[in-house]
Amino acid sequence: MKKRTLVTLLAVSVAAAGLAGCSSSSETAETAAATEAAAEAGEEEAGGEAAAEEEAEAEAPAASGELIRVGIINNDPNESGYRTANDADMKAMFTEENGYEASFAYSLKNDEQITAAQKFIQDEVDYLLLSAADTSGWDSVLQDAQDAGIGVILFDRTIDASEDLYLASIVSDMNKEGETAVNWLADQGLEEYNIIHIQGVMGSAAQQGRTGALDAKVAAEDNWNLVTQQTAEWNSEKAQQIVQSVIDSGTEFNVIYAENDDMAKGAVAALDKANISHGVGKDVIVMGFDCNKWALEELLAQNWNYDGQCNPFQASYIDEVIKKVEAGEELAEKTIILDEKGFDATTITEEDVEKYGI
C-alpha cells in the first residue's frame, strides 16, 4: 500500500516536473502521463498525502480532467458589431462542454493586452489566442510563451513577429472579398456598368482589398466605368452627400459599390430621396460589405443586391487547429484564410440572416 502511494506520488511529481520545463511538442505526452497518474491515484483512493499533492497540482491542465485551458485576448467587444459577433462566437465555442476552460481578457490597447498575455503565461494556459490591438511589440512576450510551452494562435489580426513564434494565424483575405464581390457583379451581365464607388478610410486593409479588385476590373473591361470614386471614410453621411452630388449632376449610374454597409445605407438614403429605384430587378444595384444583420435584412427585402462577408466567426477554425495540434498532426499552413461568403439578395434566406448577420 505504502509502496503504491509512493509510486503515485512519483508519477505526479514527474508530470509536474515535465510541465514546468515542457516544450510544446511534449505537451500531449505529458498530459497523458498526468492523466494516468491522476487516474491511478483516484483508483487507489490514496492517502491524504497524495490527495494534497494533487490539490497542489490543480493548476495543471490534466488534473482537472480533459479540459484544455485557453487564454483569449481580444479587442473590446464594444468596438463594433463585427467584434461583438467575434467575441460571442469565441464564448460559444470555448466552453466546458467542448472541452475547454477559457479565460478572457479585453483591451484595445497593446500594452494592456501584453500584460494580459503575461498573466496567462504565468497561469500556465495551454493555448494563447490573440487578436492583437497593434502589430508590433509582441516578440518578447510570445518568446516567453514559447519557452513555457504555450501554443499561440493569432486570429483576425496579424502581427510583426517571426512566424516561428506562433502556431497559426487565422485571417480574412480582403483581396478575395473584393474579388468575390466583383465576380458577382460581373455575373449580373449588365450591358454597361456605371459604378459609384464609395471607399473606406484610405489605406486601411479592407479598403485596399475591396478597391483593388474593382479597379482591376474597371481597367480591364471597356463597359465598366467609374462614375465617381470617392472615400466616405466609412461614414454614411459622407456617402449620402457623395451620391447626392452625382444625382444632382444628372449623371447616369446603375451600380453602387460601397465598401461597407454603413456607406451603402447612406447611398440608399440619397437614392430614396431622388426616387431612384434600387434592389433586385430595379434601376440601381446596391452592394455592401460586412454582413450586418440589418443589411442582410435589406437584402432579404430585396432593397439591396449583394453583401460581402467579413467573417467574424473564427472560433471553429481555432478549434480545428487546437484539435490537430493535440492529435500531434502537422498543420498544413501557418496562415489560414477564412472562408468568406457573398450573399445575393435573390438567394439569401432567413436562416442566413440569423446565422451570418452580425
Place this chain on the structure above:
Amino acid sequence: MTVKKSAAASGGVADLFRKQIFIPIAALLLLGLFNLAVDPSFFKISLGNNSDGFPVLTGYLITILDYGSEVAILAIGMTLVTAASGGQDISVGATVAIAGSVILRILVGTGGDGTLQAPIIVAFLAACVVSMLFGAFNGVLVAIFKIQPMVATLILYTAGRSIAAWINNNELPIVTDKVFTYFGGFIPGIPVPTPFFLAVICVIITLLALKFTNLGLYTQAVGINASSSRLNGLNPVFIKWLSFVILGLCVAVVGLIKTSRLSTINYSVIAKDIEMDAILAVALGGNALSGGKFNIMASILGAYVIQFLTTTLYKFNVSSDALPAYKAAVVILLVVISAPAVKEKLSAMGKKLKKQREVA
C-alpha cells in the same frame, strides 16, 4: 437679398466693404460666379417625386440648403459663444452624438425592434435637456473656472462620443418609423427639405430673442470687456454660461436632423468635424473670433457658403479627404481679408475709386 439691397441703397463701395456681411456675400457671389462660368447646370432645380411618391425639389442648390442648415443652426449658438467668451466650443460634434444617442435611446430603447416606444417630441425634448446640461457643464468651466473655452470643451470633445455610445449600450438602434425620417428629409407634400425649415425656425426665435431681450447687447458688452460690463451691473459669468446653454439647444436640433437622416447613428463618425465648420461659419460671417461685436445673420450666411463650397468640391469630384485642405485655404484667405490693416486698405481703395469717378 434684402441685405444686399440695403447695402446698395446706402450707396458707396466703401460702405459695402465696411459692412460685416460683405465677406459672406462676396464669398457666395464668387462661388456662384465660378459655378456659373464652369457649368451653369449647377443652378438647375427640378421637381420630382421621392420614393414615397411625394413631390420634392432636387438640385445642387437644394442640397446646399439641406446640409447647410445643420451648420447654420450650430452657427447661431457658436456665434453667441464666440461673442461672449472670446473662444470657441470644439465639443459640438461629440455633443451632437450624445443628443442623437439620447433621441434613439428614448425612441426605441435598447434591444427593441425599431418601433417607437415614446413620442418623437418627448425624445427630442429629453435630448434638448441633456445637451443643454452638457452645454452648461462647458459653460461652468469657462465662466466660473475661467478655463480657455477650447481647452474646457476639449474634455467633451474627447469623451463625448464614448458617452454617446454608452447611453445606448454600444448598440446601433434603427428607427423603422416613417415619421422620424421627416426631420432630416421631407415632410409629405412639402418639396423643400425640412432641415431648412428647422433652421428658419431657429433663426426666427433667435432674432426675436435678440430684439425683445437685452441678450445681444449684454453678450456684446461681456465679450468686449467682461470686467467693465460687471461694473455696469451685468453678470458676465451668467451671460457666458447662458451662451453655452443656448449652443447646447442648437446642438440638440442638429442631433435630431442627423439621426433622422439615416434613422440610426454611428457614434464615431456622426457629425464628425462639424465644429470646425461651425467655427468657420462664424469666421466667414466676419465676426471677431476674439469676442465682442457679432452678427448672427452673417454667420448663418457663412454656414451656407461653407456648404456651397463643399457641394462645389464634391461636384468636381475632389476627394472628400482633401476637403479640409480647401476649407483651410478659405480660412487663411478670410483671416487675411478681415485683418484690420487689409480692411482699411480696401476701403481706402474704394474711396479713391469713388473720387476718381466723381472727378471724371
